[in-house]
Amino acid sequence: MDICCSPLAAAPIDVGQAAEVATAFKALSDPVRVRLLSLIASHPGGEAHVNTLIAAFDLTGPTISHHLRVLRQAGLIECERRGTWVFYWVVPAALERLSEVLTVPAKTAP
């Protein structure tokens, strides 16, 4: 994921960049994934393992695993296996890039 940081309101976005931005936002377009990201990001130490995440929902393990993969493929989180458990953490830079895309240069109101 290689999103340019220029805000949407600065200039008409390139077609390719629009696709990348849309892909990233699509990863955040599901309530379960938003909650997963928040749970991981706010977890003590910034890490959480899958079992903890599964326990927070009324969904099956494979479903949570699927959502985690979507977030991972979007570059929003990363994971590492440590023995039996797999730990996940957020990629702050990815969130900040998306945040910058949404900033408004404070000049677009009539």
Add this chain to the structure above:
Amino acid sequence: MDICCSPLAAAPIDVGQAAEVATAFKALSDPVRVRLLSLIASHPGGEAHVNTLIAAFDLTGPTISHHLRVLRQAGLIECERRGTWVFYWVVPAALERLSEVLTVPAKTAP
């Protein structure tokens, strides 16, 4: 759309708020809508009328109208009819709220 401004990484997000945030991001999960929002936001004067927007895509009028409605229902843009044409503009506050949700409090990296 009444999104709370607390960042995702500050604390585990409420289920209802997660749904609202996800709905807003879903509106941005399509490349056409991202480009539409950027075109409107970056248009001189901050406004654009539908005909201009349709001309920027290889899509039919009804399709653009549908995407505009999704953005409007998400509270990201507003519109007004002036004579023959309908003008659209962005709602900066809505974008800023989403931007704040994605900010990272700079304490979640191990």
Add this chain to the structure above:
DNA sequence: TGTCAATATAGGCGTATGTCGAAACAGGCG
């Protein structure tokens, strides 16, 4: 090495989404 726990993948089912063509609505103008 065999077995068990933790996690990921594969496949299938029901619903939602993007797109189109056709038709309806709205306002200006002859």
Add this chain to the structure above:
DNA sequence: CGCCTGTTTCGACATACGCCTATATTGACA
């Protein structure tokens, strides 16, 4: 008033998505 342009709504179809169950993979441990 009736037409013409601009815009939205309607109905339909192909595709994508979220969820599940079943199966595979990975590593720990006896």
